[in-house]
Amino acid sequence: MLRRARWGWLTLALLAAWPAAAGPLAERLRERWQAGQAEARAAGLPDGVRMLSALRYGDDPAETLDAYLPAQPQHAPLVLMVHGGAWRLGDKGASAVFLHKVQRWAPQGVIVLSVNYPLLPHATPPQQAQSLARALAFAQHQAPRWGGDPARLVLMGHSAGAHLIALLNADASLAHQAGAQAWRGAVALDSAALDVPAIMQHPHPRFYDDAFGAQPADWRALSPLHQQTAATPPILLVCSSRRADACAQAHAYADAAHALGARAQVLPQDLSHQEINAQLGLDNAYTRQVEAFLRDISR
Incomplete structure (x- = not known):
């Protein structure tokens, strides 16, 4: 083993x-x-849950997703989950990405999708966001065939994946250009890259340079905080209180959203960066708080 x-x-x-x-x-x-x-x-799937593996949503070999379908889905909500990995690593099949989420939510009638996308150095974050826009459009197009409701879709991502779904959620134009329709909102799991210019103008880890480059115009274009509008769908910003920057970034994003009249909620957790991903879906208070947000935006 x-x-x-x-x-x-x-x-x-x-x-x-x-x-x-x-x-x-x-x-x-x-x-x-x-x-x-x-x-x-x-x-490892719950009884009755069916997996459709490596469905292609684009031309790049990395543009695939796994769909976990409940036993008898009917107008089911969908969660589209995006893995992290500093925009360079990661995979939809890592157990921390999908397992507890599928085990909890699929038996409740939720379709869970786990997505791969092209990674650095072969695809930049703007290209990765475009890939995820195609994944979103594909998922909504396929949803009725799976027993799902394309309008009841929520974006979710961890770490770099949280940055990408927050960026996609902030300005819907990219997703609409790819053929997506409206979705309910997003859950960002511990992104510390919501205000990209603030990161890049201070000492920062080198991997941010690989992702965001050296041009201030690019920093702003890749900054969810600066791309959101009054029409941005609701977002829940889960952050690790053990990190120096994650909750500060989340609160800054939420403050900017509230000033625009958009909806953003911060959920600090006394968990590590990895635990915020891996423990979502376990029977705990954290999972129930996320579920309360999901129920609220699905009304």
Whole structure:
């Protein structure tokens, strides 16, 4: 088991660093790893829940999603979950991304979608946001076939994924250009990149330079705080109170939203950055607070 786990992480790191066009060997490695991950994920699903694995929503090999369908969905709400990884790493099949969320919500009649997207250095955050806009449009188009209601969709993401869904949620024009219709709102799980200019104008980790570049105009364009409008759908900003910057960024975003007349709610948690993702879906007060927000925006 340990050897298999090590091989899985080694393969994931290799595929993240290797361009999709690197050749047949890279593609075979990717397909083999994804097939093994899909088999393992299906084994841990609740009774009656069905997984549709690696559905393509775009032309890039990384543009795929997994759909976890309840036993008998009827006009079901959807949660579209986006993994983190500093815009460079990560995968939709990591257990912290999907497992507890599916185990909790799919038996309640919710369709859970876990999304992959092209990563740095082969795709920049603006391109990643465009990919996720296509994923959103694809999910809404497919929703009736799955027993879902395309209007009852909520965006969710962790870390870099939280930044990307907050950016997509802030200004709906990108998603509408991709063919998406209105959605209910978003849940950002511990992003510390909501006010990008504020980050880049002070000492910061180098990976932010890789993501956001050196141009102030690009910082603003990639800053959810600066892209939101009065029409921005509601967002819940979960933040780790153990980090120095996450809750400060969340409160700054919420203050800017309230000044515009938009709705943003901050939910601090005494959890680590990783725990905020992995513990969502467990039977705890944190999960119930997120669910209260989801019920409220679905009325």
